[in-house]
Amino acid sequence: MTRTVSVIGAGIGAQHLTGYAALPDDYRIHSICDLDAERGQAAADAHDGCRYIQDFKDVLADPDVDIVDICLPPHLHFSAIMEALDAGKIVVCEKPLVASLAEVDQLAEKVAQTDGIVAPVFQYRYGLGTAQLLALIEAGLAGKCYAGTLETHWDRDAAYYAIPWRGTWKGERGGALLGHAIHIHDLLPWLLAPVAQVFADTATRVNDIEVEDCAALSLRMGDGALITSSVTLGSAGNTSRMRLNFEGFTVESDHAPYSLAAKPWHFTARAPTTQAQIDDVLADVTEAKTGFVGMFEALADALDGNGGREVTLEDGRRSLEFVTAVYASAKANAPVTLPLGRDHPMYGGWVPEG
Numbered sequence: 001m002t003r004t005v006s007v008i009g010a011g012i013g014a015q016h017l018t019g020y021a022a023l024p025d026d027y028r029i030h031s032i033c034d035l036d037a038e039r040g041q042a043a044a045d046a047h048d049g050c051r052y053i054q055d056f057k058d059v060l061a062d063p064d065v066d067i068v069d070i071c072l073p074p075h076l077h078f079s080a081i082m083e084a085l086d087a088g089k090i091v092v093c094e095k096p097l098v099a100s101l102a103e104v105d106q107l108a109e110k111v112a113q114t115d116g117i118v119a120p121v122f123q124y125r126y127g128l129g130t131a132q133l134l135a136l137i138e139a140g141l142a143g144k145c146y147a148g149t150l151e152t153h154w155d156r157d158a159a160y161y162a163i164p165w166r167g168t169w170k171g172e173r174g175g176a177l178l179g180h181a182i183h184i185h186d187l188l189p190w191l192l193a194p195v196a197q198v199f200a201d202t203a204t205r206v207n208d209i210e211v212e213d214c215a216a217l218s219l220r221m222g223d224g225a226l227i228t229s230s231v232t233l234g235s236a237g238n239t240s241r242m243r244l245n246f247e248g249f250t251v252e253s254d255h256a257p258y259s260l261a262a263k264p265w266h267f268t269a270r271a272p273t274t275q276a277q278i279d280d281v282l283a284d285v286t287e288a289k290t291g292f293v294g295m296f297e298a299l300a301d302a303l304d305g306n307g308g309r310e311v312t313l314e315d316g317r318r319s320l321e322f323v324t325a326v327y328a329s330a331k332a333n334a335p336v337t338l339p340l341g342r343d344h345p346m347y348g349g350w351v352p353e354g
């Protein structure tokens with residue numbers, strides 16, 4: 001089925017439009033909405049039939065729009081999602097979905113009341129590299145994961161933080177952990193098991209901003225795997241990397257910062273698993289749509305009744321629970337175990353008072 005989509009916010013939203021445009025059987029682009037007419041019109045002009053709309057309310061009122069894809073600054077996500085659900089729209093929303101476990105639980109209640117759908121954005125999941133790893137796990141060649149490392153080593157300077165909402169607790173709601181490393185951290189529970197414990201240290205060392213731009217995390221996964229995650233926005237260039245040591249092989253991801261899974265990943269067998277067994281499985285995994293295209297394809301499949309690969313509201317909640325635990329651990333300088341209850345002091349949010 002083909003659904004019409006309006007993208008709200010023409011920053012990263014312009015790339016979402018390109019993603020939808022690559023799937024013409026699943027999506028028809030209706031419009032791009034942005035308060036900034038020049039930016040919005042430029043994004044609209046890049047796609048046949050795409051209208052520019054300035055007022056979000058006009059999008060919500062239009063019965064021709066099936067899907068509202070929210071690419072607004074983080075502090076606007078919660079209210080925009082609630083309004084879009086009330087208007088009966090299917091909602092896609094950029095990360096970070098909202099700013100607390102309390103807000104995500106309110107979204108879940110609204111979803112139940114309106115029979116709605118909220119699809120958070122985690123496009124790093126999609127691509128050949130992750131498809132290869134999932135195939136090897138499914139083939140029974142991985143075994144348990146012992147330990148691994150994650151790196152989010154990116155470069156962000158003062159020009160990046162010139163946009164007023166960035167770098168502030170009020171506008172961005174968090175720093176590198178919420179904005180940049182959130183993608184690679186989403187891969188962990190998806191590939192391994194829920195996070196059981198986090199010990200986090202954070203610091204602001206690179207830019208003159210309120211929120212953290214460096215972090216060192218030590219994680220214990222629900223299956224016992226021990227993972228360390230190193231995060232900085234003060235690297236020479238931009239590199240992401242995941243390296244996981246399973247019983248049957250060690251996998252190292254590609255290092256592309258914004259499309260970690262686009263290219264094949266590197267798998268090295270570990271006895272008694274042989275490289276030939278691994279190569280046999282990988283021979284059947286030759287292509288997978290990547291990034292936003294892969295994510296929107298999985299969403300379309302789910303909307304058509306063939307779910308399983310889409311990002312769900314539960315995934316969005318799990319990501320926010322992890323972020324909450326990280327900030328709680330950094331504040332207390334102590335390990336925090338998950339899951340977090342509704343009585344957790346940061347259930348209502350991690351943004352510092354004042």
Ligand SMILES: NC(=O)c1ccc[n+]([C@@H]2O[C@H](COP(=O)([O-])OP(=O)(O)OC[C@H]3O[C@@H](n4cnc5c(N)ncnc54)[C@H](O)[C@@H]3O)[C@@H](O)[C@H]2O)c1
Binds near residue numbers: 073121179
């Ligand atoms: N998934 C990813 O890889 C990725 C990458 C970049 C940004 N993001 C996320 O996407 C979101 C947007 O980030 P960005 O970098 O594109 O921000 P941005 O500031 O560049 O763009 C946001 C746009 O929203 C518009 N806007 C603000 N309020 C509006 C309103 N009420 N109605 C209509 N338009 C309005 C602004 O004019 C602006 O053009 C953030 O949540 C960010 O974290 C995700």
